[in-house]
Amino acid sequence: MKVYTFPFGPLGANMYVVQIEDNYVLIDPSVSPDKIIATNKFEDDFLSKISAILITHAHFDHVLYVDKWADTIKVPVYIAKEDAPLLREPENNCSSHMMSDTSFFVEPTFLDDTLSFGDTSVKIIRTPGHSPGSVCYLFENEKVMFSGDMLFAGAVGRVDLPMGDAHIMLESIELLKSIDDEVLVYPGHGYYTKMGIEKKNNPFF
Numbered sequence: 783m784k785v786y787t788f789p790f791g792p793l794g795a796n797m798y799v800v801q802i803e804d805n806y807v808l809i810d811p812s813v814s815p816d817k818i819i820a821t822n823k824f825e826d827d828f829l830s831k832i833s834a835i836l837i838t839h840a841h842f843d844h845v846l847y848v849d850k851w852a853d854t855i856k857v858p859v860y861i862a863k864e865d866a867p868l869l870r871e872p873e874n875n876c877s878s879h880m881m882s883d884t885s886f887f888v889e890p891t892f893l894d895d896t897l898s899f900g901d902t903s904v905k906i907i908r909t910p911g912h913s914p915g916s917v918c919y920l921f922e923n924e925k926v927m928f929s930g931d932m933l934f935a936g937a938v939g940r941v942d943l944p945m946g947d948a949h950i951m952l953e954s955i956e957l958l959k960s961i962d963d964e965v966l967v968y969p970g971h972g973y974y975t976k977m978g979i980e981k982k983n984n985p986f987f
Contacts, residue, residue: 865913
């Protein structure tokens, strides 16, 4: 498995392209297809090899180009049921607070407990607090997790935005303490970290 990071999105949101053998999965589509293709990091038939789009949470800076991607490639767009309504609600997806009101009209597929891409299994860890349906995607065998705005290097996500909940965030932090120390964490903003480092040094843990 190979992870490509594109911190080009609004507010520095990270979009990830994950290569799984000969196929790809997109995580948090905050960058346009044209810009990703223009990096010249991928083969000419890259678009045809994308299997799915995964959304960690529905804040606008992480899904800014989800409609464009969904129009370009016809693959499932996965999101937690609790966050799906936020896509169409500028107040709750925070676009009305930070830019112009923006709604997204993709028809998503609701997440279950796991996803599979070939022989690769992805565990869905439900970590509300930053938003009602925030999730982390844990590639267990590869020891890689995409945490969205739940967990950053040295911090956790804000809870003062619409639909944030500080009490629930504490419960989600407790849940993440069970994750293997060796798991690499790729967050929604900033640089990757390691679960063991966060357990030891993150003041919110």
